[in-house]
Amino acid sequence: MAVGARRLVVGAHYGLRDWLMQRATAVVLAGYLLLLALQIALARPIDYDAWSGIFASLGMKIATLIAFVALAYHGWIGMRDIWMDYVRPTAVRVLLQLGTILWLAACLAWAVHILWMV
């Protein structure tokens, strides 16, 4: 689709969705940080029992898992933007993007494992 005389707009139109999701996940993460800070403030002084107690409830597990999913999505968009800005050769960029997805997916799986250990 041509916009104006020079600008050719093409693509799958995932740009706007990702732009919006980057902001939505940012709000989720900011909210989670406040929730966690509140939980820590309420559980003080922090020893092992107090700390693990925070993550023992199902509600906090779910909130933390949602935060990790938001983190993975947010991190993906941010890293993808960085690769798109600085890495020109397509093959290298696609490899880096694939590596980023695997990196974040592995971290997400690990986070689930840790959360349900408590």
Added chain:
Amino acid sequence: MSARRVIRNISIPDLVRYRLPVPGMLSILHRVSGALMVVALPFVLWLFELSLRSESSWAQLRRGAAGWLVRIVLVVLAWALVHHALAGLRHLLLDLDLGVDRAQARRSAWIVFAISLPLALWAALIIFGVL
């Protein structure tokens, strides 16, 4: 037709002479801090696992985190989190058309640094056991 002004990207050697305005500094550090946190995510998860697995791994973490290398990484990550969160909040406000004109944008960039750097220093003092 008047001559079009030539706009070009600066090249790498120009970077040392380039005076980046404060909002630009904030913005590039937002990117750097975000990338740092993604790279360090396994390290943070490793600490998170040690902190939750058992009473003894918690104690092991408290001893292990006493190493200066771990402490330095933690201080850098604490700065990254605070800077990224506050600069991100500023970007969200800009998206809502708040504080978009140049003077306001410069002021809010200074405010982010004025809050994030003392907070990072506070975190550093806690991490190094001064507080």
